[in-house]
Amino acid sequence: MNETASHTIQLIPRPGQHDGEGARVAEAARRHLHLLTGHVQTSAVYTVRYPLTAAQLESFAAQCLQDPLLNDAALDQWAVGPEFKSFILVAKGPGVTDDEGTSAQNALQDFLGLELDIRTQHIFSKRLYLLENELPETDLRRLAEELLGNKLINRFVVGHTAQGIRDFTPQPGGGADSTTHTIRLENLTDAELLQLSKENVYALNLEEMRAIRDYYYAPATQISRAEAGLTPDPTDCELEILAQTWSEHCKHKEFAAVIRYRNAVTGEEKEVDGLFKTYIKGATSEVDRLLRANGNDWLIKVFSDNAGAVRINKDSLFVWKVETHNSPSAIDPYGGAITGILGNNRDPLATGIGGARLLFNTNVLCFGPPNWSGPLLTGQLHPRRVFEGVRKGIEDGGNKSGVPTVNGAIVFDERYRGKPLVYCGTGAVLPMQLAGQDAWEKKIDAGDRIIMAGGRVGKDGIHGATFSSIELDEAAPATAVQIGSPITQKLAMDFLLLATRRGLIKCSTDNGAGGLSSSVGELAGISGGATVELEKVPLKYPGLRPWEIFLSESQERFTLVVEPSKLAELNALAAEMEVELSDIGQFTDNGRLDVTFDGQPVASLSLEFLHEGVPRKVLDAEWHLPTLHEPKLPASLDATGLLLKLLGALNICSREAVIRQYDHEVKGRTVVKPLMGRTGQAPQDAAVVQFNFESWEGVAVSNGILPRYGDIDPYQMSAGAFDEAVRQIISVGGKLPNLTPGDGIFWSVNDNFCVPDSVYDPVTNPDGKQKLAALVQLCEALRDMCVAYHIPLTSGKDSMKNDFKADGQKISVPPTVLYSMTALMPDVRRAVTSDFKAAGDVVYLLGDTYDELGGSELYHLFGELGQNVPLVRPEEAKELYQKVGEAHEQNLILSCHDLSDGGLAVAVAESLFGDDSLGAELTLEGELPALTELFSESHSRFVATVAPEDVVAFEALMASRATRLGIVTDGGRLVIRHQDKTVVDAATADLREAWTNGPVNRVMAGEELTLQA
């Protein structure tokens, strides 16, 4: 390609056409950066590096790029109106995914009717912003970096138009580089080993580095390497593979570690033989036993694949996976979130044989407050930016893939301002059988081909697995960032769906963290070995070294296992569906992972050492009671005012502006959506999604997360989060599992732990033992809850280093756990929504209220934490859930809303948000003080309504577990009395206004919030 044959096409808004983006940039610059830009004009710019004639260029621009109603095109010259004094050009950095450029390449190919090389970048998309005011270059750069792009992804050129517009177009990396280096470990001192680990982002500790050194220089290894013609020292690729495979991200070393636990409060001491084995796998084994003993055998595949699988009916499986993508989202919120959601989609897609149909996405996000006004450390992005970027990533990841985002949550806490938490969940349906094979099985034999499908490989995302296994600091590697390409993945997904149904694929896995190294390394464990020929891996651009090709985390790729006899048919299908396939090697059974480049060995590792050689960690945990007290609130508090304040609190207020930007109903099967009712604004508990159009079977989906309670009691925080997710499903009409023999009511739960560094170090992590003890308690509660409710865990993930370090400071997340639950809904038409339906219906509180304001939103209003954290009482809760299930069965409940943040008062108010004309007249007869009755966050409670004609039957069924509070009225007011006094009296419309006009919707509208909105 002649590099000088480069053309530029600039599309400028036509006079009179509204330039919405320009106006928004000007407004955001004023609000957030206090920069006055004057009028801003935006143009799309395409740099074309195909050799085109002037006529071709002109007609391509006119026919394919320009919308004749909206814009004018300038060719090979910059169109700059005389009123514009400054410019900012935003280009993508070298190797960064450029979907828009690729789409333009597709368009050009169709337009010319020629076969072009469209797999590598020849058209580069950019944006040019012209500003009316002449701003100093420093301000222009700030505007560029803080509003228009991310310096890890983009290249910015800024300046003044009087000096002419300067351009930037990425030049791909240099020539091919097939060199493999060896790295001498022999006789290295401990300090040198650690230095090597740090410099290369291996993220391995001293013991692990020593284990590698000792393995290599053991006589047996030396002899076998010499016999195989390998170098005595490890190659760069071998060390990279080991570092990736042994990374915390991939190996979960801390969840596998031996933990010496001591509870200084109770004096209890014990040794935990691995958190995963003891509490997570242990809980599911116990639950599976309980289920099978009762004829419920729907638990099909747990922990051993990319996602967990349970049986829906004789024909299909439900596949469920939730992951986190925290570190990438901290440094590149948009890219981190979109690759998070797309990467998580690939897990169910590549479970078993592969080819599940994606049904829905969920997301739970933890951010610092968007109105944060404190200092930012070097490299730390403002929480508002993180929020907006992540939200946009979720939007594009879900919407552009055609997967509805049906449920989620946003939690704000200052401690998430260093590292946000981005949990992405995906549910899918897989046929029980694909082309006559059990779809959940992964079978591989020696001789099967290794086929890479989907995107190409570049330098993006190198070291993602190891990078996410260490604390984040100001020197985060730029290559750890990837940009997702929903369209590439959509093509691969459509292809996988067909190829698996035709029996062309034996099994599949996704390329996520660790790239080919991880996917092939894991699959090789099934057949007993693999050989990969790296020169056959297609690259986005030349210049990658062999180890980089093997470790790259370039997105949208699957590794397929294909029998040689099926290759021709598979290739034909892929060609037809425009998916690139590459045959990059084969599976073997010689016990080794062999990697070559042009026939030369790049790596050769024993699978046994690779998968089993990592030394087991031994960690110390010690629990001390935090200093806590119950606050004394002023006696004369006005409960109505408090309720209005709570409805506008960050963690309670409406998320409507966020929710509406996610497509929550594509596929046409979302029966309980995030917001419902006549107003379309009443918040719901769990989502309910129908599986298909042929039956009314579906699934309920919920999330439980309560990080603040952990500051008081980690065990109760974990138990509470679990109960919260369970009761949301009960609320919409779900039933607990295993209540009757062989009822087939499946539940499938993912646990996702995100904790700060919990490994004790006297200098860098002096409270590490306390943090680890907290983690042990989270796990203990999880086990107890699973067994109490007979609910199994099917998959999950832990993220262990959620700390941001810079400028000598550390910001750590609070220990956080998310339980993402799904359960069968045999008939979605019987789902129950949260909103009150009609005047005259009778309102009940289900469950019991205790003096449990510790960790509550009410205390948080006063800057207090408190001590009396809500306790889960699993036996009472289970009995109640059983009764609620029976009431649902008899169609007695017309609305049901679970009580959580803000307690009864907030739940009742939210139940009115479906219809402003409705109100409620309620009386609280309880003995607790009014504020406790109204705002205590005791678990396992609901507010429900019942038709007047069903009251007798309902009360007979519920007995003491239901407390009649009053009735729904048509007066549009919420009135609550307590011990003969009116404590809450407010118009429904005013309550809804306080909630919808809360800080989240205002941030989304671009408002700059003042402190503590």
Added chain:
Amino acid sequence: MSNQAENLTTQMADSTAAEQRNNEQRVHALVLTGFGINCEEELAAAYRLAGGAATIVHFNEVLGGQTSIHDYDVLNFPGGFSFGDDLGSGVVMANKVRFRKLPSGRTLLEEIGAFIKAGGYVVGICNGFQMLVKMGLLPDFAGQQEREVTLTHNASGRYEDRWVRLAVNPNNRSPFLKGLTSLEVPVRHGEGRLVIRDEAIRSRILAEGLNCLTYCDSTGCETELYPLNPNGAELNCAGLTDTTGHVFGLMPHPEAFLSLYNHPDWARRKRLDPNASEEGDGLKLFRNIVEHISQSRAAQPAVAAPNEVSL
């Protein structure tokens, strides 16, 4: 390759051989997919629930000539994000239709022209509507497939998913809308703002009743107020037909309201009227077209329906 093509078609429709045979008698919809289209399943379900048949095929099957649009009664461009909305929503796909040559030597756009002339129906929903507009098929007063209107970024600058109410233009020309005065449907788009090239086009659209669907308030009155008009479209227009009534495009998603349980307020409505129909407003459009084509066939037995020609 052709064997494979059939296989592809059959598999994507997830239908059995028995269903296929049965389908031969029914009104048959061709639903395109691929390249980021993502509402094909519910759109196919809409035709099936309405008593018709639907076959989902990959766009390349049609461009490659393995599937002929002339074998079907209704050609459907579903919603989605074809090519990620890069270069403007629907543009890259419209580009394929306009420029790629089929084995027949004609472009798909030319084939569609012939399909319409022969009495076939073309519908585009959301991204499909955007494609039809960018192909120049709507409204196409000049008959030259030039862009007379366009669809671009919502005035809000945002993608939004929300339910709207539409008033049906009593002078509309689409059999999809027969007997309807208003309906509720979700919109789910970021580029749904209709922009009309000039006053002359605007006047003709109004005069000829091509603006078949209009955003309205709960009383059925046309409105430009956000979010009732969610995107700031000119004429508050949510859908267009061509002058023949055979080409119909709309931004909202009728295929997303096939059952009562799709509506955000279904639970309250069911409480107030326990005998409420379990069908959604959106299904009515598909019942209409299936019925219309069936009746046309019955009325003109001499003229075989397009799908029977090929058999």
